[in-house]
Structures are given as C-alpha cells and as structure tokens.
Amino acid sequence: MEVISGEIQAFAEKYTTPEPGLLYRLHRETYLKVDQPHMLSGHVQGRFLTMVSQMMRPRRILEIGTYTGYSAICLAQGLAEDGHLHTIDVNEELEEMSGRYITEAGFRERITQHTGKAADIIPQLDEVFDLVFIDADKAGYGGYYDLMWEKLRPGGFMLADNVLYHGEVVLEETAQSNNAKAMISFCRKAVADDRAETLLLTMRDGVLMIRKK
C-alpha cells in the first residue's frame, strides 16, 4: 500500500526544488544496478533532509543505513563549515558505489563510511551528535535509539525513516509484518519517553522526528 498517492507525490515533486544532477544520476544508477532501489530516500525526502540539515547547521551527523549514499550526501549538504558526517552500513558491496558518489559530491574528507553492524560500530564513535538519521534494519531501531541517546546533545534531533511501513502500521495486527510491528513499538517507545518530543511526518513512508529536550 502506498502511503501517498502517485498524484500527490507528483504534485509534491513539482513544487520541490529539483533533484540536483548528481543525486539524479545516483538515483538512476541505484534503480538500474542495485537490489531494492525503493529504499533510497528520493527527491522530496532528500530535499527535506538537506533542508533540516541547513536549518540546523550540524557539526556532527550520524546516519545508520548508507545504502548507495543518497541520504548521506543530502544531509552533508547542510553541515557546518567544520562539520562531519559518519555513516554506517553492513553491506560492503555498496561501499564502492556510495564512496564514488560521496567523492564526486566533494564530501570525501567530510563523510566517514563505516562498514559493519551499526550495533557494533556506534559504541566506537567518540562524538557528540547534533543529528541522527536512522534508516536501517527495522528491528534494530529501538536499540539504536538507546545506544544513541547519550551521544545526542540536548536539543539534538533523531529522524527515523519508514515508521509507517507502507501503511501496514494501521492494518489489523494479523496483517502486519514483523517490520511494521517493530515500527509501532519504536514509535511507542519514543512517544512514551518524557526526555523526548516527537512529531510523525506522513512524508513518503513516514519519518518520526525526535527532539532530545
């Protein structure tokens, strides 16, 4: 089930700044060559990530789930002058392609790519983060929230992608996949946390914005 109708999506794209050429090519190459290309953030969500980053001007960003590098490049476009983005992915086969576009986008020195399981890599990151984008295995979101909480500065944000899980979150429980159930339990966890404020955006597949008070 599509959360947003095709017509509304086309309207949103029409009134959103066009996808930059490099990201358009990355988008195309992902659809031509890589498994599960629908995982890529895409035009509107990509511009949203850039705009959030430009509003915050973060010094440190963590992304969990690099895939082909699309969202990492979008987020890096708003980094502060001395800012740096860390991105993690378990799939080493994607490293060459994401790295090639990161270099072409001019972010080779400002984006560090980590290959491995996020749960193993996060504890090794000795940084205080302003912005975290969670976009990896759905069953892992709750654990990433806990692991990242102490590393997120007060007033910092976490954005979690796919929280509507293709609309499955509102189906009968028997019709929900395990990933949809994981998204529901993640949203419950965040909204029940009195250290946090949450906002669920019904953009694309749903993005939960979480602010650390």
Ligand SMILES: C[S@@+](CC[C@H](N)C(=O)[O-])C[C@H]1O[C@@H](n2cnc3c(N)ncnc32)[C@H](O)[C@@H]1O
């Ligand atoms: C939805 S895609 C990320 C899309 C990307 N953020 C974008 O918008 O273009 C999810 C990625 O998470 C990675 N992943 C899955 N489980 C992971 C784990 N335990 N640790 C790190 N990465 C993981 C997958 O290999 C996949 O590339």
